[in-house]
Amino acid sequence: xxxxxxxxxxxxxxxxxxxxxxxxxxxxxxxxxxxxxxxxxxxxxxxxxxxxxxxxxxxxxxxxxxxxxxxxxxxxxxxxxxxxxxxxxxxxxxxxxxxxxxxxxxxxxxxxxxxxxxxxxxxxxxxxxxxxxxxxxxxxxxxxxxxxxxxxxxxxxxxxxxxxxxxxxxxxxxxxxxxxxxxxxxxxxxxxxxxxxxxxxxxxxxxxxxxxxxxxxxxxxxxxxxxxxxxxxxxxxxxxxxxxxxxxxxxxxxxxxxxxxxxxxxx
Amino acid sequence: xxxxxxxxxxxxxxxxxxxxxxxxxxxxxxxxxxxxxxxxxxxxxxxxxxxxxxxxxxxxxxxxxxxxxxxxxxxxxxxxxxxxxxxxxxxxxxxxxxxxxxxxxxxxxxxxxxxxxxxxxxxxxxxxxxxxxxxxxxxxxxxxxxxxxxxxxxxxxxxxxxxxxxxxxxxxxxxxxxxxxxxxxxxxxxxxxxxxxxxxxxxxxxxxxxxxxxxxxxxxxxxxxxxxxxxxxxxxxxxxxxxxxxxxxxxxxxxxxxxxxxxxxxxxxxxxxxxxxxxxxxxxxxxxxxxxxxxxxxxxxxxxxxxxxxxxxxxxxxxxxxxxxxxxxxxxxxxxxxxxxxxxxxxxxxxxxxxxxxxxxxxxxxxxxxxxxxxxxxxxxxxxxxxxxxxxxxxxxxxxxxxxxxxxxxxxxxxxxxxxxxxxxxxxxxxxxxxxxxxxxxxxxxxxxxxxxxxxxxxxxxxxxxxxxxxxxxxxxxxxxxxxxxxxxxxxxxxxxxxxxxxxxxxxxxxxxxxxxxxxxxxxxxxxxxxxxxxxxxxxxxxxxx
Ligand SMILES: Nc1ncnc2c1ncn2[C@@H]1O[C@H](COP(=O)(O)OP(=O)(O)OP(=O)(O)O)[C@@H](O)[C@H]1O
Ligand SMILES: [Mg+2]
Numbered sequence: 001x002x003x004x005x006x007x008x009x010x011x012x013x014x015x016x017x018x019x020x021x022x023x024x025x026x027x028x029x030x031x032x033x034x035x036x037x038x039x040x041x042x043x044x045x046x047x048x049x050x051x052x053x054x055x056x057x058x059x060x061x062x063x064x065x066x067x068x069x070x071x072x073x074x075x076x077x078x079x080x081x082x083x084x085x086x087x088x089x090x091x092x093x094x095x096x097x098x099x100x101x102x103x104x105x106x107x108x109x110x111x112x113x114x115x116x117x118x119x120x121x122x123x124x125x126x127x128x129x130x131x132x133x134x135x136x137x138x139x140x141x142x143x144x145x146x147x148x149x150x151x152x153x154x155x156x157x158x159x160x161x162x163x164x165x166x167x168x169x170x171x172x173x174x175x176x177x178x179x180x181x182x183x184x185x186x187x188x189x190x191x192x193x194x195x196x197x198x199x200x201x202x203x204x205x206x207x208x209x210x211x212x213x214x215x216x217x218x219x220x221x222x223x224x225x226x227x228x229x230x231x232x233x234x235x236x237x238x239x240x241x242x243x244x245x246x247x248x249x250x251x252x253x254x255x256x257x258x259x260x261x262x263x264x265x266x267x
Numbered sequence: 268x269x270x271x272x273x274x275x276x277x278x279x280x281x282x283x284x285x286x287x288x289x290x291x292x293x294x295x296x297x298x299x300x301x302x303x304x305x306x307x308x309x310x311x312x313x314x315x316x317x318x319x320x321x322x323x324x325x326x327x328x329x330x331x332x333x334x335x336x337x338x339x340x341x342x343x344x345x346x347x348x349x350x351x352x353x354x355x356x357x358x359x360x361x362x363x364x365x366x367x368x369x370x371x372x373x374x375x376x377x378x379x380x381x382x383x384x385x386x387x388x389x390x391x392x393x394x395x396x397x398x399x400x401x402x403x404x405x406x407x408x409x410x411x412x413x414x415x416x417x418x419x420x421x422x423x424x425x426x427x428x429x430x431x432x433x434x435x436x437x438x439x440x441x442x443x444x445x446x447x448x449x450x451x452x453x454x455x456x457x458x459x460x461x462x463x464x465x466x467x468x469x470x471x472x473x474x475x476x477x478x479x480x481x482x483x484x485x486x487x488x489x490x491x492x493x494x495x496x497x498x499x500x501x502x503x504x505x506x507x508x509x510x511x512x513x514x515x516x517x518x519x520x521x522x523x524x525x526x527x528x529x530x531x532x533x534x535x536x537x538x539x540x541x542x543x544x545x546x547x548x549x550x551x552x553x554x555x556x557x558x559x560x561x562x563x564x565x566x567x568x569x570x571x572x573x574x575x576x577x578x579x580x581x582x583x584x585x586x587x588x589x590x591x592x593x594x595x596x597x598x599x600x601x602x603x604x605x606x607x608x609x610x611x612x613x614x615x616x617x618x619x620x621x622x623x624x625x626x627x628x629x630x631x632x633x634x635x636x637x638x639x640x641x642x643x644x645x646x647x648x649x650x651x652x653x654x655x656x657x658x659x660x661x662x663x664x665x666x667x668x669x670x671x672x673x674x675x676x677x678x679x680x681x682x683x684x685x686x687x688x689x690x691x692x693x694x695x696x697x698x699x700x701x702x703x704x705x706x707x708x709x710x711x712x713x714x715x716x717x718x719x720x721x722x723x724x725x726x727x728x729x730x731x732x733x734x735x736x737x738x739x740x741x742x743x744x745x746x747x748x749x750x751x752x753x754x755x756x757x758x759x760x761x762x763x764x765x766x767x768x769x770x771x772x773x774x775x776x777x778x779x780x781x782x783x784x785x786x787x788x789x790x791x792x793x794x795x796x797x798x799x800x801x802x803x804x805x806x807x808x809x810x811x812x813x
Contacts, residue, residue, distance in 0.1 A: 101691030111682035
């Protein structure tokens with residue numbers, strides 16, 4: 001599981017309880033500062049919710065974890081470190097492709113490939129060199145079961161993924177992500193385009209996934225954050241304002257901005 | 268009673284833009300009409316070429332009484348002569364070149380005494396000399412006796428003669444083209460080898476080769492004798508035709524192709540004749556300086572060249588576009604490259620022809636010849652050929668493919684790319700398995716445009732391998748079957764050659780229209796094929812509607 005980590009790379013065993021450690025991170029798009037002085041830990045096998053008003057940098061931070069921001073010209077971490085499983089992800093020996101295999105991501109807008117349902121889910125495993133048809137079938141089935149889509153699509157696996165409804169497409173994207181068997185799953189507003197029924201299904205799924213994965217979820221839906229997450233981080237204007245147990249943040253926030261935001265007084 | 272107020276004004280200032288809409292509609296209408304007119308004309312004239320017209324006998328006044336001439340009307344028109352008087356005249360196809368010298372004649376309407384359709388007129392097609400119009404007079408039988416048309420078995424004899432000659436022509440072609448061809452090729456090879464041995468360049472025994480050469484020479488003489496025998500057999504039979512003015516025309520069996528009685532056959536008979544003519548047009552070799560016969564070699568050349576061109580241009584253009592769009596560092600340099608590529612599409616095509624001649628033929632062809640055929644007497648690759656023509660056209664059309672591919676790549680949604688990368692794909696894997704399939708329809712659109720442009724291009728081809736008449740096809744049954752160095756015929760050039768280079772442009776006119784129609788049809792068919800493939804792919808890789 002930790003092929004990419006040599007023992008020498010591993011830092012203090014005590015802190016590697018945390019799946020992700022963020023320390024003093026500044027992030028810039030070109031010359032404009034998008035994140036400022038972010039520090040916190042994401043514990044293993046927990047669900048962490050990022051909340052905050054639009055444009056406060058939630059997606060930016062999320063995309064730092066799997067180095068998706070590498071694709072954006074001029075975007076970079078200007079200060080601080082991000083350790084995942086004890087390894088600084090920006091260090092030169094970390095291959096972003098390998099990193100992304102271990103840290104899956106589900107996007108805000110569902111983005112299935114223009115291929116069949118089966119091919120969508122089999123894409124990741126194929127990349128890692130799985131060629132055996134039987135093995136692929138098994139992975140596809142368990143991933144689709146894992147995302148609660150199997151019963152709906154088992155008879156039409158060879159059909160185009162675009163024939164699915166929006167909610168089904170989003171669950172297909174989740175299946176595609178977990179088919180790679182990542183350790184951490186990043187979800188950027190996975191339910192923003194879904195109706196309440198589909199949302200409920202995805203939430204159920206997230207709680208189910210928690211058994212095997214560490215999950216970071218960005219959401220604008222306070223109820224959702226409250227329902228699914230163990231920890232909540234509140235961001236405002238590129239800063240981490242408050243971070244802690246979800247139940248405490250929602251019942252007894254320390255900061256007045258947090259309270260204003262979760263009670264809907266601004267944002 | 269007060270009128271109810273109108274909710275919205277339906278005229279006046281709220282429709283300010285309307286005249287502009289009309290203008291665009293007008294422009295479109297004009298364009299469509301002109302295209303339809305052109306297509307209609309080409310289709311009408313092209314089909315007319317094949318439709319068998321009724322033959323008429325004209326009685327024409329001459330200085331010394333009247334004279335009869337038979338033929339079919341091609342055109343009637345008004346012409347103003349030198350004195351400003353208007354004449355109405357009729358253009359007639361009368362054939363019988365040995366009698367008249369010209370196949371076509373203009374008759375002044377005022378000089379026509381009478382015209383009638385005579386049932387027993389024949390239209391005889393022959394290999395050389397063009398059509399003959401007249402009445403059947405006699406047929407020469409195998410024993411040298413003559414049989415007149417009054418004999419009840421005359422028709423059968425005539426048919427049998429045509430058929431037997433067809434078989435003999437096939438036989439003759441086999442002997443001439445394949446057997447004698449093979450023989451002389453082998454002789455050439457051996458003679459070359461002999462020379463090389465004499466120069467001491469390769470080992471071998473000259474007497475052995477001499478012996479084989481002698482054998483081949485004997486074989487050649489045998490084949491030649493066979494050829495002469497077949498020809499004699501064909502020449503021994505004749506068909507005698509009497510023109511309407513009473514003069515006789517002798518048609519050798521060797522030249523006799525087909526006989527039709529256009530005034531006796533009904534609608535379906537004429538339809539059948541038209542289909543036969545179309546079939547011959549599509550499958551036969553040209554004759555009579557291309558003005559008669561078919562255009563098969565030109566069709567073949569056009570299609571093969573276009574396909575080979577697409578095979579070159581597609582990978583080349585796609586790879587270039589992928590590099591430009593996905594890998595090259597975007598900046599002033601890449602921008603300059605992109606502008607240059609776009610401008611390449613605007614360079615006159617003859618310039619590409621000159622480039623192809625200089626680079627592909629003289630330089631690359633010269634190097635290839637120097638390395639692989641150092642002993643050849645004539646240049647092999649250092650002369651125009653279908654390979655060089657295809658490559659030149661590929662260069663000409665590559666900007667189209669590059670631009671289309673770049674657009675298609677840019678149109679792939681960012682989300683799909685990011686999803687592929689988030690699954691742990693490397694950049695190349697994402698391009699290969701997700702981005703390229705998604706942009707395939709767009710890429711194919713570029714290829715379709717390139718094919719359409721390439722198939723219709725003529726000017727550069729004249730410099731790099733197209734000829735008026737090529738004896739051999741670039742793909743045939745003689746080893747090594749594919750001959751990329753061979754010169755070839757092309758429909759576009761054929762049109763130019765027929766219409767503007769032919770000694771008898773009047774006779775070639777129908778062929779020009781027919782060939783134009785064919786070229787348009789071929790381009791449309793090839794494009795349709797590509798469009799069908801594209802639509803299949805589009806269905807397979809449909810982009811999200813969500
Ligand atoms: N590609 C980019 N280039 C430049 N600036 C960007 C880019 N992406 C985001 N930003 C800026 O960075 C800041 C944070 O954006 P981010 O997308 O992280 O916000 P967010 O919290 O996810 O908002 P939302 O809830 O609306 O998704 C914003 O001010 C935004 O304008
Ligand atoms: Mg966001």
